[in-house]
Amino acid sequence: MKHLLWTLTASLLMISCGDFYQFGEEPDDWDGVSMRITNAESCVMVGDSMPLGIEFSDTSKIGSPVFWMLSDPNIAKLRNDTLKAHQPGVVDVMAIGGNGHLTDTCRVRVIDRWEAGDFHRWHPSDMVIYADISIDGKPWDSSTMMIGAFVGGELTGLAVPREAFGIPYAELRIWAPTNQGQGKIDLRCYDRENFRLYVLRDDIEYDAYQTLGTLSNLYPIKFER
Structure with missing residues (x-):
């Protein structure tokens, strides 16, 4: 109709x-x-x-x-x-x-737009992921794709491309509302060139002050359709 x-x-x-x-x-x-x-x-x-x-x-x-x-x-x-x-x-x-x-x-x-803002001003604790991010099997292109972390439906972090000792990686600093902030981290990838939204299928629990991955052993994050 x-x-x-x-x-x-x-x-x-x-x-x-x-x-x-x-x-x-x-x-x-x-x-x-x-x-x-x-x-x-x-x-x-x-x-x-x-x-x-x-x-x-x-x-x-x-x-x-x-x-x-x-x-x-x-x-x-x-x-x-x-x-x-x-x-x-x-x-x-x-x-x-x-x-x-x-x-x-x-x-x-x-x-809605994903804007970094001053997360540290509003969220007292954070969790860091040093990651190797791929989308449909291809390396993350930070010039055309945004990676956002959501906890409880709220945007609490954006991935930033880094490089150290010739090693490219993504730093994802995820802030939580309280020191006891808990819950599933919902990672999403917005491809602004092909206009697609990917949602990570793996479950990652928020844990304040925890670090996942190192430069020698990056945490794998794989977005797939």
């Missing part, structure tokens, strides 16, 4: 306002052609922009015009074929193409 309402709304917008969007004078040779949004299951951090993409089953249709719609303009906004994330939430994206004959939808999650 929601998909139908979106389609009707889009049709009314295009019909009632001729200069709002108008497909080119293309022949209606779209029989048997399908299209797919390539941004399915994407995750975008507030402030980031994600290009929207389409794949047609008929490669000769590549470059055909596509009209985009969002279910909630408060969560994200559109600029041509780019989505700009504004506030946390979930937004549905609809694409209309094929001279108005084809539609597809996907859901995009928008997450």
Whole structure:
């Protein structure tokens, strides 16, 4: 029903306002052609922009015009074929193409920004992990990926790339609300190049003042889809 309402709304917008969007004078040779949004299951951090993409089953249709719609303009906004994330939430994206004959939808999650802040001012104790981080079997690229640590749903640490004696590693200092802070550490990786959010499957318990890993024996952290 929601998909139908979106389609009707889009049709009314295009019909009632001729200069709002108008497909080119293309022949209606779209029989048997399908299209797919390539941004399915994407995750975008507030402030980031994600290009929207389409794949047609008929490669000769590549470059055909596509009209985009969002279910909630408060969560994200559109600029041509780019989505700009504004506030946390979930937004549905609809694409209309094929001279108005084809539609597809996907859901995009928008997450709040991960900002370091002065963790030590608000959290009296910390735990440190000296880690070797990999994502889908590849080394962590700190220029395009953020690693955040959450305890009780609260961001309490961000991984920082380090190097000592020629050894590259990640330092993850995790702060807890109290000296007796306990609970599972939820490690997440945000890939701002491919717009994916990874969640570590391994269980790591928070233990104030504990250190995991050394330069000679880094603690392995492996994110996988």
